Amino acid sequence: MVNVVRGAARLSTSVGSGTWIRQYRTAGPGAPRLVCFPHAGGSASFYFPVATALSPDVDVLAVQYPGRQDRMGEQPLTDLRRLADQVAEALEPWRDQPLHLFGHSMGAVIAYEVALRLQQSPGPGPAALYVSGRRAPSTRRTETVHLRDDAGLIRELKTLAGTDAALLADDDVLAMILPALRADYRAIETYEHRPAPLLTCPVTALLGDADPKVTLAEAEVWREHTDEDFDLHVFPGGHFYLTTHQPAVLTLLRERLKA
Template sequence: MTDQAAPTAPAETDRWIRRYHPRPDSPVRLVCLPHAGGSASFYFSMSRALAGTAEVLAVQYPGRQDRLKEPPIETIPLLADAVHAALLPWADRPLAFFGHSMGAIVAFETARRLEREKGLVAPALFASGRRAPATRRTETVHARDDEGLVAELRNLSGTNSQLLADSEIMRMVLPAIRADYRAIETYVRPPGPGLRCPVHVLTGDADPKVTLAEAEAWREETEGPFDLRVFPGGHFYLTEHQDAVVETVAAALRPTPA
């Protein structure tokens, strides 16, 4: 036999999962998925802040940081397939999801796979800074030259300006950023049911990537409860309002008193 049995316990060396603040006694795990060009470390402070509520599993996509030498993944379905497979050893406890921007769609598609293939309904999906899966815009940032891609990052104010000015660093990271943009800009929601879990949508009132109507459209993606919270700010509103975002997440994940 060449097939190996699935691991019975999470491996600390797993390439996909970063567990910055281990909580072996936590009743729920929160899987956090980064934005296009983002990395697992984006969620370090959220992991620390939520340590009393959930064990955060921050996902590290290939092509960045300690996975810099690995080729990035250029489609959402392949990315969701890989994340789904990486999460199975961690599914001994309920898995909730938080995704920002592109990460919200990866979270949605991963949660769909867990429901469809394993019958695992997430305690909650938090979709931040991203329009609903079925809404469409024509976007071609991934087809721009390097200067155009950097200009987009600068416009969204989610990347350190010193990094954007460092041509050597940008030369190394732009391939993964371009691949991420290609993945999210070519994504089309596959047919089939949405989710059964509660969906919590968080957005900035000045986010150029999400209108209120596009955020509201997430309501159509769940048979469960839905709520929408609008914060002051743009696409990266959550860096300015981390305490409020953390409390929103914590309140939804806390056990309901009997």
């Protein structure tokens, strides 16, 4: 799914947090903190409904990558590790308590790389990692969507069924979203996992049973990336199962964060 916001009306609901981090709702004292990472072509506002639904019990932060929405004037990054480096640095002011990380699709891998960086730096390590709609980093597929022409990129969006067809028919919208989308696909499709320490936090994997981007076997491999508990939840649906099953996903997150 691609997020497009015309004007700044929606972004004005953010209550600060600098260039990289958006906080759309405030939370009560001592609330657990959940950091959400968007998919390829996605924006922080994809998680606006999550922040609204979980507030004030959970402090939801959403990551805003460069090259979209209020960062449209910035060059999007095409190196996933550089993205993770900069997000980890941006999260430093929020590390007064352990961070729970949730990422969908490309965002799952960025969340994983950020978790490694938090774990290896001074301060609290990650409390938990939630990975949605993405195979484990150590699995490998050859994917070349980022090398397609614009029409090929649009076909990919239609295949994943996460973007409103009306947006894909709007030339102005396409001109806005395609540069960041192509950069994101290049970042995730050229990413190669390197040997790394096991995570010291539990990992929960979520996926749709008809997702063309990840199989059950590929999702199961996430258990090999943690020294702690691992579990897997399968929902009916495709790559964007989480929009259809948002209440169930939010219930799962709320229960885990309370625990």
